[in-house]
Amino acid sequence: MPKPYRRTxxxxxxxxxxxxxxxxxxxxxxxxxxxxxxxxSVRLTYGSLYTVVDALRSHGFIDAAGTTRExxxxxxxxxxxxDTGRAELHDWLRDLIAVPAxxxxxxxxxxxxxxxxxxxxxxxxxxxRATALDEHxxxxxxxxxxxxxxxxxxxxxxELDYRQAVLRAERDWTRWFAEAARAGTxxxxxxxVDLHRGDALGHLRDTPPTRSPAG
Amino acid sequence: MPKPYRRTxxxxxxxxxxxxxxxxxxxxxxxxxxxxxxxxSVRLTYGSLYTVVDALRSHGFIDAAGTTRExxxxxxxxxxxxDTGRAELHDWLRDLIAVPAxxxxxxxxxxxxxxxxxxxxxxxxxxxRATALDEHxxxxxxxxxxxxxxxxxxxxxxELDYRQAVLRAERDWTRWFAEAARAGTxxxxxxxVDLHRGDALGHLRDTPPTRSPAG
DNA sequence: CGCGCTATACTCGTGTCCGGATATACGGAA
DNA sequence: TTCCGTATATCCGGACACGAGTATAGCGCG
Numbered sequence: 001m002p003k004p005y006r007r008t009x010x011x012x013x014x015x016x017x018x019x020x021x022x023x024x025x026x027x028x029x030x031x032x033x034x035x036x037x038x039x040x041s042v043r044l045t046y047g048s049l050y051t052v053v054d055a056l057r058s059h060g061f062i063d064a065a066g067t068t069r070e071x072x073x074x075x076x077x078x079x080x081x082x083d084t085g086r087a088e089l090h091d092w093l094r095d096l097i098a099v100p101a102x103x104x105x106x107x108x109x110x111x112x113x114x115x116x117x118x119x120x121x122x123x124x125x126x127x128x129r130a131t132a133l134d135e136h137x138x139x140x141x142x143x144x145x146x147x148x149x150x151x152x153x154x155x156x157x158x159e160l161d162y163r164q165a166v167l168r169a170e171r172d173w174t175r176w177f178a179e180a181a182r183a184g185t186x187x188x189x190x191x192x193v194d195l196h197r198g199d200a201l202g203h204l205r206d207t208p209p210t211r212s213p214a215g
Numbered sequence: 216m217p218k219p220y221r222r223t224x225x226x227x228x229x230x231x232x233x234x235x236x237x238x239x240x241x242x243x244x245x246x247x248x249x250x251x252x253x254x255x256s257v258r259l260t261y262g263s264l265y266t267v268v269d270a271l272r273s274h275g276f277i278d279a280a281g282t283t284r285e286x287x288x289x290x291x292x293x294x295x296x297x298d299t300g301r302a303e304l305h306d307w308l309r310d311l312i313a314v315p316a317x318x319x320x321x322x323x324x325x326x327x328x329x330x331x332x333x334x335x336x337x338x339x340x341x342x343x344r345a346t347a348l349d350e351h352x353x354x355x356x357x358x359x360x361x362x363x364x365x366x367x368x369x370x371x372x373x374e375l376d377y378r379q380a381v382l383r384a385e386r387d388w389t390r391w392f393a394e395a396a397r398a399g400t401x402x403x404x405x406x407x408v409d410l411h412r413g414d415a416l417g418h419l420r421d422t423p424p425t426r427s428p429a430g
Numbered sequence: 431c432g433c434g435c436t437a438t439a440c441t442c443g444t445g446t447c448c449g450g451a452t453a454t455a456c457g458g459a460a
Numbered sequence: 461t462t463c464c465g466t467a468t469a470t471c472c473g474g475a476c477a478c479g480a481g482t483a484t485a486g487c488g489c490g
Binding site: 439454458459 | 464468469471472473474479481482486488489490
């Protein structure tokens with residue numbers, strides 16, 4: 001009774017996707033992912049890669065297809081996709097796309113506590129963030145034109161379009177918030193200001209009145 | 216030489232934020248977070264909570280302020296924020312807001328591999344997702360009006376505004392993609408269709424021509 | 431008045447993640 | 461020739477996450 005596979009690390013999905021094309025050894029998977037700029041959408045670390053490959057093997061989704069050795073280099077184990085592995089890939093992918101999973105972006109945790117900082121500092125930090133996001137977005141533009149120059153069609157770099165769309169929304173919201181915090185137009189602004197009165201040194205108050213600024 | 220704190224789990228940030236208000240024992244932190252609907256922006260599980268609290272203590276950010284016991288219930292350890300803890304909270308929060316961290320949303324990994332599914336199936340799945348996102352967004356609307364009815368100002372639920380803004384962008388992109396996939400207007404569409412010719416049963420091809428549809 | 435349900439308050443074990451260490455090969459410069 | 465940086469290829473240990481388990485308390489209901 002092998003316990004069901006938990007589909008945690010998306011790197012495992014990428015591995016299945018690669019093996020659908022051809023047999024590979026782990027290091028080759030990593031280089032191929034890098035070559036295709038997939039490390040932008042899937043977190044890739046060697047430690048995780050070998051853990052994940054082993055988990056997939058123990059669940060029967062991939063098979064060791066043999067080992068090779070070149071000279072005195074460490075032995076390489078080449079893996080191949082099994083039929084259940086192919087089914088798993090298909091199934092996982094469908095699920096990933098059709099059903100939005102709850103994500104916990106770090107910035108959202110920060111926003112929930114942003115009342116702990118004084119309004120003008122919060123605004124300044126958000127402006128910094130918005131600028132950084134702008135740079136990120138234009139950087140993705142150059143990546144896109146680079147890949148287009150290599151002859152890759154839009155479909156082959158579609159996740160960049162997605163990322164840009166989300167980044168733009170993030171930037172717009174952040175900039176809106178910075179302006180609203182400066183202008184004092186947010187509901188609860190007076191309370192926010194009161195909380196940080198006499199907070200010139202920038203450290204946080206000891207005992208806020210009644211309830212948290214964020215709750 | 217205590218190794219530097221790595222600021223991994225945002226739950227630790229939330230814990231520091233709570234202790235800034237008043238001393239608490241872990242279970243109380245959990246209930247307070249739930250009460251304030253913060254579990255929407257910070258992942259909260261008991262296992263992690265106790266791990267995180269212990270890590271914060273071992274780094275000197277919080278202190279055991281004493282233990283209490285009611286009747287024969289298990290002993291409760293109450294924690295208090297230290298000065299370094301207060302500084303850490305402030306610093307972490309500033310960093311979280313000003314510097315966008317690379318995130319790896321699961322959907323992006325799926326989008327990168329979406330060429331592995333035939334166009335019409337991909338479109339159908341994306342439409343399902345877009346509908347689910349619509350429901351999510353309206354659900355957040357009711358949460359917002361509920362909290363407003365309780366007298367909480369906008370600032371106290373600002374992270375809901377943020378989440379909605381991002382969800383809307385996600386939904387719009389997803390719907391745009393579904394339509395483009397159906398209409399065949401994406402760059403590389405012919406190639407995409409060819410890949411899945413004769414794929415009526417929905418399983419994936421064995422050997423795709425030359426290169427992956429996503430690479 | 432005893433039965434089951436929910437709330438309180440942790441604890442533990444297993445699985446996962448990942449930074450850094452290890453070891454060889456190879457090409458070019460000094 | 462030897463040194464050094466980079467590419468090849470994997471593994472290990474410890475930190476981390478979290479579901480599931482444990483145990484008591486209190487309350488409502490028949």
